[in-house]
Amino acid sequence: MYKNLRRSPYKNTFFGGASNMLKSWTSHADYQQFISDAVSSLNDSQRKKLISYSDSIAKLTSLNLDPLADHLAPYYSHTGRPALHQPEIFRSFILMLDCGFTSIDSWVTTLMNDDILAILIGCSADQLPPLGSYYDFIDRYGCVTRALIRSTGNIFKKIIRSAKKK
Secondary structure, eight states, rough: OOEEEEEEETTTTTEEEOOOOOOOOOHHHHHHHHHHHHTTTHHHHHHHHHHHHHHHHHHHHHOOHHHHHHGGGGOOSSSOOOOOOOOHHHHHHHHHHHHOOOOHHHHHHHTTTOHHHHHHHTOOOOGGOOOHHHHHHHHHHHHHHHHHHHHHHTHHHHHHHHHHOO
8 A cells, every 4th residue: 555665663654765755644543543542631621622523533533544645645855854744734624624714824823722623633732733834735736726727728717816806
């Protein structure tokens, strides 16, 4: 399943070969274990709050992002600093929309102030991806959209502009 990946010393986190900078990918098994460990350490009031996210928890814990690593690998450079927290950012976008947020800036601010939400994306509160990483994530895959816009004579830009005017 994982091409050019070897096991890291950190359980099921994988590191890619020299082929790209998507070197660290937290496996689904590690994510589920992280959630289990984090939930067991919550106090009673935090557990009550956690119950309000039961639908989101079901979505996130059942969504195995491991196969996504192979599909995303070509979008990462062969040089430079490795991209970190990519599955966590993907989960964060899912949770953001599930919680009704449409602003990434507002979402990241909320995430930084809510340990429960941080746990749900697979991070401890002190290891959350910074705001810029979310925009880097979008920019990395935006090249497909830009190519599509160029190939269709900018019709999508016109559609977006007209939607903003309404």
